Amino acid sequence: MTAMTAIAAKGKTPFKIKALPANKQRSLAGRYSLGVQVMSIAAFSLAFMGWINQTTLHLWDNPIWLNRYTEYAIILIFGLWRIRAEHNPYTRRRLIVLVSVVTALWWLVPWLFPVSEPYLGYMGTQPIFPSLHMPGTITFFLVLAAVALFGRRFICGWGCPCVGIRETVGFPFRHVTPRGRLAWGLRHSKWFFFALYVVAFVLLFIPPNPWSALYFGSFALLVGLTYFGSMLLSPVIGNRGYCRYLCPYGATFGLLNKVGLYRINFDAETCNDCGVCTQVCDMGIPVLELARRKGKIDVADCMGCGRCVTECTKNSLVFHDVRNVMRPSFAPDYARLRAWATGKNSAIRWQAGVFATLLIVTLAGAWWLSWA
Template identity: 60%
Template structure:
């Protein structure tokens, strides 16, 4: 009982004891992080370029996800912000199940729309043209970039759980020109638009060549920024170089997601800025834009909202269209993260149920539905249309 009371009181610490600020770590923690990053790169290089050691789990595309699981358990144990802990639990579980176990155990292929390329289903969350990618775009429009960049992306997972010793570098420098550098990502976004167009065209030397070039332009910075973390921070890739983050960021702007800011209660303590890994000038932006922190940069981690000592920040998304009074502020987010609360015990059960259904669906698809070409015809037939017209 006493322990529970202590735990609860720790969750509402005063500003000077907040736990979401980036820590400073000893050399061996940073060294361990760089070794893990290098190992993930070696797995990718071995499977993609060198084929030197076959494709064991310790040196293939799944090596990164195994490292996320191991380091993730460490970070979840060490995390002091309950909402961030909950996010890390979901993030590590999602990457482990959706990106590793299902593609590994049930390597079923998801059809592209308009292109005959093939990828295991869940990694195609990031692949333009796939059905799951379009569903993700809808979800991001309704709930914000956090759907992927906060809770589902292996990139954010490895950079948060392995790259955590370099979090403080995200805040160096904090100048206006550094903030302007965020626009670099639109160059990658234009390359990505080119890839989308190439996918809608018949496959030929030009489209195949461009898609290969685009894949390289994504993969090389993705892995190179692992090792650049001591200089550009653990979120350098997400901030400046990710074409998918730019796409989701665009939907952040046009969709329902934003952070609401209440100037009357804000003390301008700057804590929301200090905890933000994307370097967003949170309260200043809210002040300048009539209480709306509406930016393509926000990956919805919730650190600013859950740490604001005066509850001056709250999430806003599609749920507020239905319930305008819904106030997703510090108290609500922290209460949602309280796993001991009786009302919230169904959530892990629901999560496990959804994952079980996904696993079953993956198994059914891979064993019963069959090839890439059969699914559209089956959907066609389900609509009552003759398959011969497909």
């Protein structure tokens, strides 16, 4: 019995996306001109300079074009280009959400209306909402819960500023993503950074002392240097090098990917072994090989971008998460979503209106809280 027929036998409707015709696969990595690649590296460098100027060098007085928020302004500019250029409707919709979340929640709210966030343990600096990357904050625990229910895609696919810059500015380097056995085996390096992260988490609950201050400072510097340094290495390691090999948060979310409700189911009978799913995966996951071996993709590395699912012309890959557990008949209307993403649905106007209203209410609420 295949994965799909097994689901049907249990009376469940798979979380499924209609396949694109074979000649319309839209997510294979393209080649970009040298000029575009140089522009991407220049944008990465500016983001790097903004971060290092504000945290270490202090050469300029954190102007808008050179502070730690410069990265988010760059994401918005390149994001508009990427949204316009993206042909895969699902990815296009994901980029719209991703760029909007980064712009509103990671840039405008913390920069213009900073609100302190409650936290557990001892922290050297007061975290500002949203403080996803500080273990102990409310945002951190909420995101962990969401990842357990919806998988790592909740944050790595749709809301992380790190993926924001790598999916927009870093896009011209997709085609150099290292693949093969060695590149796949090297993914375990992220557990080293995860171990350092766990130590930082434990130290949060010990009264501050010079050693813990030194540890936190060194850890933050290491994360910052690997985060921005890996951007500059994109022409060699692809746009997802940091997420694959170095990110301690990605490793944390990946663990929950394994033990949570998220996975991608595989129908071995309909698959024609075309291998497109493996080729479009920017995380270098051997999707077809794993699917044939395990009958599903449930690895810690899957960030849920959906490229493999949406590009499978045989509908052999289907998402599964908490929605399928709570409501077995759950099946999103992807035809409607496609029309929404491509602007062919007139409902997009009122949906955009609702989104703009929510954005204004969020900004006004954040301003009020910071004022209060």
